[in-house]
Amino acid sequence: MNILALFIIIPILTIIGILSTKDHRGTRIVSAIGMGLQLITSVVLIIMFYAERNAGNHADMLFMVDYMWFESLNIHYLVGVDGISVAMIALTSVVTFAGVFASWEVKDLPREFFISLIVLATGVFGFFISLDLFTMFLFYEVAVIPMYLLIGLWGSGPKEYSAMKLTLMLMGGSAILLVGLFGIYFNSDPSGASHYTFNIMEISKITIPMEAQRFFFPFTFIGFGILGALFPFHTWSPDGHASAPTAVSMLHAGVLMKLGGYGCFRVAMFLMPGAAHELAWIFIILTATSVVYGAFGAIWQKDLKYINAYSSVSHCGLVLFALLMMNETAMDGAIIQMISHGLMTALFFALIGMIYGRTHTRMINEMGGLMKIMPFLAVCYVIAGLASLGLPGLSGFVAEMTIFVGAFQHPDTFHRVVTILACSSIVVTAVYILRVVGVLLFGPIRNDEFLKLTDAKWFEKVSTVTLILAVAFIGIVPIWLSDLIRLSLKPILDQLSSF
Amino acid sequence: MNLNQFLIMRHELLLIGVVLLVLIAELFIKSEKKHFMIPFAIVLFLLYTIVGFLPAKTGVLFGGMYQTSELVILFKNILNVAVFIILLQSASWLRKDINHERISEFYIILLSSLIGMNFMISAGDFLMFYLGLETATIPLTALAAFDKYKNKSAEAGIKFILSSALSSGILLFGLSILYGTTGSIYFTEVAEKLVASPLLVLGFIFFVSGMSFKISLVPFHFWTADVYEGAPVNVTSFLSVVSKGAAAFIFMVILFTVFKSLSNMWGDVLYLLSILTMTIGNLFAMRQKNMKRFLAFSSIAQAGFILLGIMGASELGMTSVVYFVLVYVFSNLAAFGVVSVISDKTGLESMDDYNGMYRTNPKLSLIMMLALFSLAGIPPVAGFFGKFFLFTSAASKGYYWLVLIAVLNATISLYYYLLVVKAMFINKNDTPIAKFKSTFTDRLALIICVAGIFAIGFASPIYELIRSLSFGF
Incomplete structure (x- = not known):
């Protein structure tokens, strides 16, 4: 059996397993086992991927499986992976695994919670392995819809409002995206024989007429961009993240927002390179705004989750920003940033959830001195913070360094100016991260109640340590990730440089 | 005319047989045993549905007045399945004492309406089309007013008969103008002689308006919400699924065959109608609190989406419409099934009553x-x-x-569908609908619907089958 099928089958089996459990203990154990298997499978996938590459298989996509689905419309179930998707799958497995442990103590309707969480993860896995625009779109929507219940039922604060806002904005994004996909589909046959295709690899071989590209590129890019928190369509993100339960914030900021960036280059830029070049300047301005605006937004927030949500807007904006620079270094950095931010922000949200679970507040000025009370969580928080502001040795440094070096390689004034502007976000990031760390962890203990609080339990340690290991691994051996990415970026760069 | 030719009309003839059998059985059954009519009628209809799937001859009868094709037979089968599900869903409602004396009436009237629809979608000329349409509509009036002791139901009946009489009048006027300009009522001949003269355009517009009433397209939708709300739930589901589906199908077939040469014109007309229908249907659906009214407006919006398929004016378009109707049968009947079960058990029909239902009735909420x-x-x-x-x-x-x-409208529609989900799953309620056990027939109907909802999407052979039978131009 093909290894990629496992990424769909294991979650389905896990869901069936969860349905047969009686209480919340059984539920979480089954979920942990299922997602643990998923993590192992993705490690096996990485090993197999390297083995294939070392054996001299330099095909664009490996482990491809192709089933005809709707024959008359030429819709296939077509899956395959390159280095980038392998890296994204690994990220998803790590975050999902950590997410299950971070929600170990969900007591209200646990079965429903874990099933929704796993459905969400399945959608994400399916999205990353799809090479057919139809299945890709299908999995994209599968990943979005469980968010409504997850936030609405298990969230906090104005959860119903946030859940509705998030779902509708993301579905609106997918609506816009769908028009773009139809545009690609109905322009995929230059011979005029009406033999259209949704197959990404086939479409990349032909050139979509320029006027069609100009019309449909914005639809596709914005459609995906909404999920990647592209300014000014990012407003779902702070509210959604703040109201979501811990594991959902982790998965959402860590993985789901990456679908946007991934889709932007895999579909919009890869298939419509001409329009990507022509219209890049508009989106560069928008994404640079995201980067700076998100960082400044984070400064003003007092709620830990809002700080992180705005910081995610900033960092995800940086991903899109780097992609639009369209050179090897910057795009390389964009992918590393996706992985790095995914892990780091998941870690952040996990820690915030754990702290909130103890202190029952997320306002930084109500807390202080947590380093003395819960040293383990506090140290983890410092690590996450340092990774986020790009300390060398952790993943954030590698990503941001590569991005800005790549972006600065453009000799013209426009690119240099926006790059310098975007660079300023690094400083701002340092301000808000260090402020939080200072007030939250090192200040005086402001509430005597807090003295009774305990440090991390074992399952919380599993969750955080998994993520920290991954962050450090990328920071110390970035070459491993770059290797995966570089070869896979080549077809995309070739496509882009042909214009 | 020999037996073989007669068998081309198999669906209609068998259905008449079913109705007569129910009528005869009604004469001989004792008053206190009337409820045995329910399983009798359901089993009889099930047999008829199964026979409908056996391979059948296609052809033309009565000099072109009646015609069937593989696609028409398939569509009749889709309608049969829908009606079968509705019969299952109505069983527990009919079992109530208040309906005891009128069980057979319900079946006879409902199935007579179905006979009319079968003739309508098999029509080969405008006369048969009109006869079928009226045969389908008049029994529906009686059905809408079936809960005659309720004011709303009686109101629904009178509203329905008045608006359908008006729309039939308009339709008939359009058809007579068509006859006047082309000199024929046969679809094939009209199509040949069609020349876009001002008079013909007028007739065409009347025809479209009349059909828009039946499919309840905006701005011809005003009767829908009141009738849907007043009629008994199972009649509402019949109206919104079977009646609407059949009318949409024949509308598409006539546009594709008869008005082929006017396709530019009806393209524009449908463009406008579909935008209006989707948008206004959605905007009104958002504000509804009664579940039946809510589903009524949602089904108006759905009709707007169907027009998108018709506008494709191709094999692909026809396939997508028939496929969508098939999907719509199962999804809408599942929704109506739940509304019907809850309405039967508790009499509650408001969205607020559904608050917190997941905690007491998880399976119904999931469905x-x-x-x-x-x-x-x-x-x-x-x-x-x-x-x-x-x-x-x-x-x-x-x-x-x-x-x-359209896709943005689909997103808007998601908003109000999520409102119901929110009510069932998220909203807190101190007195949610009590836990209850539904009857066997209700459960069977819901299981069929859920199986359909899951299976039809993934099963590409069904799509390809419809595709192979469809035609365009």
Whole structure:
């Protein structure tokens, strides 16, 4: 059996397993086992991927499986992976695994919670392995819809409002995206024989007429961009993240927002390179705004989750920003940033959830001195913070360094100016991260109640340590990730440089 | 005319047989044993449905007045399955004492209406088409007023008969103008002699308006909400699924065959109608609190989406419409099934009554959620595929802006579908609907619907089968 099928089958089996459990203990154990298997499978996938590459298989996509689905419309179930998707799958497995442990103590309707969480993860896995625009779109929507219940039922604060806002904005994004996909589909046959295709690899071989590209590129890019928190369509993100339960914030900021960036280059830029070049300047301005605006937004927030949500807007904006620079270094950095931010922000949200679970507040000025009370969580928080502001040795440094070096390689004034502007976000990031760390962890203990609080339990340690290991691994051996990415970026760069 | 030719009308003849058998059985059954009519009629109809799937001859009868094709037979089978599900869903409602004396009446009237629809979609000329349409409509009036002791139901009946009389009048006027300009009522001959003269355009507009009443397209939709609300739940589901589906189908077939040469004109007309229907249907649906009114407006919006498929004016378009109707049958009947079960057990029909229902009746809530997701077009349930193909059909003709409006409308519709999900799953309620056990027939009906919702989307052979039978131009 093909290894990629496992990424769909294991979650389905896990869901069936969860349905047969009686209480919340059984539920979480089954979920942990299922997602643990998923993590192992993705490690096996990485090993197999390297083995294939070392054996001299330099095909664009490996482990491809192709089933005809709707024959008359030429819709296939077509899956395959390159280095980038392998890296994204690994990220998803790590975050999902950590997410299950971070929600170990969900007591209200646990079965429903874990099933929704796993459905969400399945959608994400399916999205990353799809090479057919139809299945890709299908999995994209599968990943979005469980968010409504997850936030609405298990969230906090104005959860119903946030859940509705998030779902509708993301579905609106997918609506816009769908028009773009139809545009690609109905322009995929230059011979005029009406033999259209949704197959990404086939479409990349032909050139979509320029006027069609100009019309449909914005639809596709914005459609995906909404999920990647592209300014000014990012407003779902702070509210959604703040109201979501811990594991959902982790998965959402860590993985789901990456679908946007991934889709932007895999579909919009890869298939419509001409329009990507022509219209890049508009989106560069928008994404640079995201980067700076998100960082400044984070400064003003007092709620830990809002700080992180705005910081995610900033960092995800940086991903899109780097992609639009369209050179090897910057795009390389964009992918590393996706992985790095995914892990780091998941870690952040996990820690915030754990702290909130103890202190029952997320306002930084109500807390202080947590380093003395819960040293383990506090140290983890410092690590996450340092990774986020790009300390060398952790993943954030590698990503941001590569991005800005790549972006600065453009000799013209426009690119240099926006790059310098975007660079300023690094400083701002340092301000808000260090402020939080200072007030939250090192200040005086402001509430005597807090003295009774305990440090991390074992399952919380599993969750955080998994993520920290991954962050450090990328920071110390970035070459491993770059290797995966570089070869896979080549077809995309070739496509882009042909214009 | 020999037996073989007669068998071309198998669906209609058998259905008349079923109605007569029910009528005869009614004469001989004792008053206190009337409820035995329920299983009798259901089993009889099930047999008829199964026979309908056996391979059948196609052909033309009565000099072109009546015609069937593989696609028409398939569509009749879809309607049969829908009616079968409705019969199952209505069983526990009919069992109530208040309906005891009128069980057979319900079956006879409902199935007579179905006979009319069968004739209507098999029509080969405008006379048969009109006769079928009226045969289908008049019994529906009686059905809408079936709960005659309720004011709302009586109101629904009178509203329905008045508005359908008006629309039939308009339709008939349009048809007579068509006859006047072309000199024929046969579809094939009208299509040949069709020349776009001002008078003919007038007739065409009247025809479209009349049909728009039947399919309840905006701005001809005003009767819908009141009738849907007043009629008994099972009649409402019959109106919104079977009646609407059949009318949409024959509307499409007539546009594709008879008005082929006017396709530019009806393209524009439908463009406008579909935008109006989707948008206004959605805007009104958002504000509804009564579940039946809510589903009524949602089904108005759905009709707007169907028009997108018709506008494709191709094989793909016809496939997507028939496929969408098939998906819509299962999703809408699942939603109506839940509403019907709850209304039977508790008499509650308001959205606020559904608050917190998941905690007491998880299975019903899940089915409702699946049905609503399917109506909204969320994967992996079948509604996603249905909507996707409709959009594909419109996009294939280059109507990208229309597709954009339609998908944005689908997002808006998701909002109000989620309101129901929110009520059931998220809202807190101190006195949620008590836990209850539904009857065997209700459960069977819901199981069939859920199986359909899941299976039809993934089963591409069904799509390909419809595709192989469809035609365009």
